[in-house]
Amino acid sequence: MTGVLASLGALLPAPGELLGIVLLSLVVSGVAIVISMLVGVPVGIFLGLHRFPGRAFLVTLVNTGMGLPPVVVGLGVFLLLARSGPLGGLDLLYTPGAMVLAQVVIATPLVVGITLAAIQGLDERLHLQILSLGASRTQLYLKLVKEARLSLVAALAAGFGSIISEVGAVMMVGGNIRGQTRVMTTAIVLETRQGEFASAIVLGVVLLALALGINWLFTWVQQRKPA
């Protein structure tokens, strides 16, 4: 057993480097999903509650955005942040900030779309009932979030799952720079290209284990019996 573990250890990047890769993956995707939830949940609630001209077009955009190819997102964010691009002055390209931005663009439509479906799935008179009990607009939104929390955990899981496992966009805007922007998915690509299949497989297993652990946590939150 000890021998097997020693062999596996030999296949991996140095422990410090591996930890850095794992932490950066979690931080980039964690920050991105928090931003996506903060933006996407209110937008989803708004679209779910209100009828206005152009709403159908916005919903179509959201639905399309739910299936955006990450490479296309990467290209768009790259052009935005490139030196000659509109946000070139921010000097964000090839930084974790650029990777967060790309992942926010990927995850937000998913969060909006699932939130919208969750709000539309609630009894449409529920928001009237909440308002009739004296809630302000903000209190109404908070209550609806509470009532739709099971679906919102699904939005969180779907959004996080889509970005932690994404490679195209972070590769393009992060550049896979060792010690700076290398995350698990880009590290797997690199190891595979260099013919280090065993190392790529071990990184893949670590990624899967992380995804499993985080989704187990989401599922526990979602499925536990309410008070």
Place this chain on the structure above:
Amino acid sequence: MSLVALRGVEVVRDGKTILSLDGLALREGELLALLGPTGAGKSTLLRVLHLLDRPAAGVIEWRGVPVAWPAPIDLRRRIAMAFQDPLLFSGTTLENVLYGLSVRGVPRSAAREKAEEALRLLRVDHLSHRRARTLSGGEAQRTALARALVLRPELLLLDEPFAALDAPIRRHLLEELTQVVKAHGITCVYVTHEQGEAFSVADRIAVLRRGQLLQAGAPEDVLLRPASRAVARFMQTGNVLAGVVSRRTEALSEVVVGERLLFSRTVLAKGTPVDACVRREEILVEPPAGGAPAPGLNRFPGAVESVVDHGATLHVRIDAGFPAGPLQALVTRRVAHDLALRPGHPVEATFSASSVHLIPREGSPDDDLS
């Protein structure tokens, strides 16, 4: 002074006017029952009264002061509403009742005390720690009412709150609710399809149709003195006969209906076209006696056309030669048995002049509720 008054209020949706009220005022502490067929605009009216929908035109006054838009939240918080579906939130019964207090910033301990009191009032205090969504229909509706009443609203709006419950539970809850509302002096608007319910609790009854208020008045007025043919039909008067006043005395009008002559205590000018309303239960069905009726008494010989059994009462249609069709009468089971009522059986339909309410006719006689 009235608590709320609507003046010239119009609500427009998708380019169509769905509510148009010249005026409606709610008196402090009164219980107004709102009746009307499906699509009459009852729920829209409740939303307007709750200051949730801004009317396209008109003014809403709260204690004589016009409401500014968007309606201030502290004003909206003087009103509470309960729906046909209890629409309980996730969490416990107690948490549901606490919600309205928590959004008002009532301290937790004081809120809990009030919530427990409201649960006791509605007799669901023993369920305070149960998950709200596991409650039975009656328990859930009691919780929904406790959730509204705990706010001590000045105006309580109830949108058919008991429609989904069985009749005995409904009657019981309605009785309890009325007691609570009256004891606390809460002004209440109660929307219902059940006319019996409306009459058992209401101080006044309002009839709405196609977004317009047809009549608002004391229950007896709406029932016995409908303001229009449409109200008469909706209140199941049974007999609405188009005629013309042919003679007027100090206390009586004579009305020609086809070849028949009716007496009525409603005194109108000679030549006035009218709808003569006679409630089904006011008609006495008797064996043919012959002879002239007493002065002012309406008596018409005829034959039973059909008998429909409703259990304790029977609905009898009598062909008495009126152009609009047979007279409709409601008789007890015993009367039907004693008279051996069946189609073709000769009878006499008798009713007093005070049973005949005349409505001056303006619109088409076919302008019924639909």
